[in-house]
Amino acid sequence: MRRRFREGLSKAAGIGIIVIIIIAAIAGYLYMQSQGPAQTTTSPETGTSPTTTATATGTTTTTTKPVKVLVLFDVGGRGDLSFNDMAWLGAERAKKELGVEVQYQTPPSQADMKPLLEQVSQSGEYDLIVLVGFLWTSVLNETADEYPNQKYALIDSTTGVQRPNEVDILFREQEVAALIGVLASGIAEKLGGDKVAALAGMDIPPLWKFHIGYLFGIQYWNKKTNSNVQLLWVYTGTFTDPNVGKEQTLQLLQQGAKVVYGLAGLTHLGAFDAVKEWAQEHNETVFAIGQDASQEWIDPYHIILSGAKRVDVAVYTAIKMVVENKWQSGIITLGIKEGGVGIWDLDGVREFAQLAAEQGKLPEGMTPDKVVQIVQEMRNEYIPQQAWDLANQLEQMLKNGEISFKTPLSHDEYDSIINALQNGDLNAALASGQVDP
DSSP states (O other): OOOOOHHHHHHHOSHHHHHHHHHIIIIIHHHHHHOOOOOOEEEOOOOOEEEEEEOTTSOEEEEEEOOEEEEEOOTTOTTSSSHHHHHHHHHHHHHHHHOOEEEEEOOSSGGGHHHHHHHHHHHTOOSEEEEESGGGHHHHHTTGGGOTTSOEEEESOOOSOOOTTEEEEEEOHHHHHHHHHHHHHHHHHHTTOOEEEEEEOOSSHHHHHHHHHHHHHHHHHHHHHTOOOEEEEEEOSOSSOHHHHHHHHHHHHHTTOSEEEEESGGGGHHHHHHHHHHHHHHTOOOEEEEEESOOGGGOTTTEEEEEEEOHHHHHHHHHHHHHTTOOOOEEEEEOTTTTSEEEOOHHHHHHHHHHHHHTTOSOTTOOHHHHHHHHHHHHHHHSOHHHHHHHHHHHHHHHTTSOEEOOOSSHHHHHHHHHHHHTTOGGGGEEEOOOOO
């Protein structure tokens, strides 16, 4: 399974994201289930799309025209060691493997986003415009219909509108959370505890999916090992406040949590601080788990795992559709089978530690090799082999399509699934297939 952070995420975070998250995630998500000047860098490569041109002699020759892609980051831009950097990785892969020409732009502020999108759309210069993250949702909704010949790919959000020129690429968060649930449970028992926790952002549909998957994984562990690991789940109500994250995490640790899964963006960076502080002050081994990008490099002694949301895979997927003339509008979801979610392996840990080093963000005294070494040692010591085996078993079931998760269409349905899981009914979370009772 190869496979947001303090400085970069803090740039992108603001009050506006909260409103956009609520509107885009609730309105668009439910739809899905019922069906200024900017700095630009250009990296041309030879493309593969053929065009026919007339010569002076009247004959025709076939030449190649590279597919041209524009990646629009959110206002944080490169260097966040999260969504924007992963989008860059995916586009660079497409440049290398598919021969596309890629340009990148970062809007100076949220107020510049709509004028920028209108400008680049009107130019007709790009075969595909990739928009990274929630902040582009309403902007795209206000722009896409004006330029029906321009293709757009919105990553990790949806406008909730079906357009032939728009694809929205989302993720099946239940799947990664289920794997994390199994592993977190094994860690807790290794540490002599019976509680794991999650620090979540807001009570919105994407987090419902994380909740369902995480609890499913915990109960899967319980049934397979005759255990009784319990989940402590808290919504902080914010994605942008590390102080709230630290305070809430300390409360979870006081209640006996041995592992805290961060699902709150900038807010859960405070969870990392709380776990380290608790371990030092109480002389007790406790761990945090990151999400989206590999976050182990922040504190490899206390962040033992990170769940992956592969924005790079989403960007590459969108570009490939254009290159291969296999455009698919509407909504695409990526899960384990497509390589869209999973657990970051040590290669992924190294890759993000190297990015952090290049940006001067690694903790003092750390190198990428040392980060990997520490993480490997922590995993070997504190994650039982049985937990890895059960996580791999569950991963294969998901990859093979033996089981798939429900996606709740309402809060009532979400509550119903969670209640059933708490009572031990794992199959209540599944849309297809079943697990042993």
